[in-house]
Amino acid sequence: MNIKQNEMVRKMARELVKNEVMPFDKEMDQKAEFPWHVMKEIAKYGAFGLTEDPAYGGAGLDSYAETIFTEEMAYGSSSIAITLDAHYLAAHIFAKYASKELKDRLMPDMNSGNCIGCFALTEPSAGSDAAGIKSTAHLEGDEWVINGQKAWITNYSVSGFYLLAVLTDKTKGTRGISVIMVEKGNPGLKFGHKEDKMGIRGSDTGELFMSNCRVPKENLIGELGKGFKYCMEVLDIGRHLIGAMSVGVMRRCMDESVKYANERKAFGQSIGKFEAVSFKIADMKIAIETAEALTEKICYLRENKQPFSVPAACLKAYGGQRAVWSADAAIQIHGGNGYSKEFVPERLLRDAKILEIGEGTTEIQKMIIGNSMLSIK
Numbered sequence: 434m435n436i437k438q439n440e441m442v443r444k445m446a447r448e449l450v451k452n453e454v455m456p457f458d459k460e461m462d463q464k465a466e467f468p469w470h471v472m473k474e475i476a477k478y479g480a481f482g483l484t485e486d487p488a489y490g491g492a493g494l495d496s497y498a499e500t501i502f503t504e505e506m507a508y509g510s511s512s513i514a515i516t517l518d519a520h521y522l523a524a525h526i527f528a529k530y531a532s533k534e535l536k537d538r539l540m541p542d543m544n545s546g547n548c549i550g551c552f553a554l555t556e557p558s559a560g561s562d563a564a565g566i567k568s569t570a571h572l573e574g575d576e577w578v579i580n581g582q583k584a585w586i587t588n589y590s591v592s593g594f595y596l597l598a599v600l601t602d603k604t605k606g607t608r609g610i611s612v613i614m615v616e617k618g619n620p621g622l623k624f625g626h627k628e629d630k631m632g633i634r635g636s637d638t639g640e641l642f643m644s645n646c647r648v649p650k651e652n653l654i655g656e657l658g659k660g661f662k663y664c665m666e667v668l669d670i671g672r673h674l675i676g677a678m679s680v681g682v683m684r685r686c687m688d689e690s691v692k693y694a695n696e697r698k699a700f701g702q703s704i705g706k707f708e709a710v711s712f713k714i715a716d717m718k719i720a721i722e723t724a725e726a727l728t729e730k731i732c733y734l735r736e737n738k739q740p741f742s743v744p745a746a747c748l749k750a751y752g753g754q755r756a757v758w759s760a761d762a763a764i765q766i767h768g769g770n771g772y773s774k775e776f777v778p779e780r781l782l783r784d785a786k787i788l789e790i791g792e793g794t795t796e797i798q799k800m801i802i803g804n805s806m807l808s809i810k
């Protein structure tokens with residue numbers, strides 16, 4: 434861990450959030466439009482290629498920097514944090530497994546933010562049960578021909594490149610799943626409807642349809658039949674990042690609650706003087722410290738190339754649940770005002786709920802943890 438570097442990343446991210454993200458957070462939620470102007474400002478800070486190779490224009494930072502940055506973005510806006518999170522997942526797979534030719538061609542634009550990434554695993558009938566995907570790809574001459582549908586895909590209509598998990602061999606179960614890259618503008622890739630979401634409304638979520646979508650056979654990412662492994666690997670990173678988001682969301686809940694509890698008076702005193710209020714804030718602080726410590730532990734494991742699936746599942750389950758609780762508690766502390774869109778907590782609650790669903794629900798995290806404790810394969 435490079436403490437000085439981490440402090441610099443945090444300072445830079447806080448400034449960015451204060452000046453470029455928070456002024457537009459309410460508008461993003463109200464308009465439910467992808468905030469291109471915010472993303473362009475964020476791109477100037479090198480956010481898209483934070484951990485990527487400097488040879489391709491990345492910043493070459495580590496997972497500490499990635500989680501600190503994610504936490505700070507989530508403090509300002511979960512829509513922005515989740516947009517970057519989806520890009521990071523696609524970029525991690527691409528950087529690790531794509532061919533040199535593909536990397537030479539696409540990574541500079543990915544790292545500069547000109548080419549946002551999309552990681553598309555989920556389908557209408559395969560979410561938690563991701564191994565049940567039905568989209569297929571077969572070779573015709575020198576081209577993959579992809580058919581199928583993806584659902585609930587972040588960055589679905591704003592991306593420059595799409596990593597699709599598809600069946601390349603229906604007879605081999607998860608070993609028949611591969612990852613294939615499709616670029617923006619491919620006539621065989623069509624956008625379905627955009628989801629009208631309860632929260633993270635500035636993020637771009639929707640359906641993808643692949644209809645005889647043809648790409649060069651070189652667009653296979655990594656090895657044939659290894660796609661499910663790549664997806665599971667990157668979902669561990671995704672759970673780490675969602676955990677970092679939960680820390681940012683909880684800090685925002687706490688700060689909004691502290692400010693309000695100091696200002697609002699009832700029965701002749703600040704409401705913060707009532708234990709029922711201050712204990713809620715104390716519980717937020719306990720959850721923040723706990724999730725932050727676990728986030729750092731996972732950074733240590735990642736940097737030292739050690740397994741981190743179970744701690745990442747613990748962080749995601751804990752952080753997601755506590756973030757939802759914290760947002761609910763922040764509403765309660767705000768009383769009637771907490772129920773109003775004039776105040777931040779109601780949006781925090783709507784935004785926080787994704788932390789219990791995306792990248793594996795809380796139940797699936799508990800299944801991973803339980804199975805690991807009981808050595809169930």
Ligand SMILES: Cc1cc2nc3c(=O)[nH]c(=O)nc-3n(C[C@H](O)[C@H](O)[C@H](O)COP(=O)(O)OP(=O)(O)OC[C@H]3O[C@@H](n4cnc5c(N)ncnc54)[C@H](O)[C@@H]3O)c2cc1C
Pocket residue numbers: 519552553554555559560561562584585586587588630633638787790791792793794795796797800
């Ligand atoms: C806003 C948003 C953005 C998303 N972005 C992406 C993206 O970019 N890329 C992508 O690939 N996917 C994305 N997803 C999909 C997301 O990963 C799935 O929604 C999630 O994994 C749950 O799958 P599901 O919706 O099919 O729910 P289901 O799998 O149908 O689950 C429904 C309920 O059943 C429970 N359940 C299911 N199986 C079990 C079990 N074995 N034990 C106990 N309980 C179980 C679940 O926990 C849940 O409560 C996104 C989803 C949302 C909402």
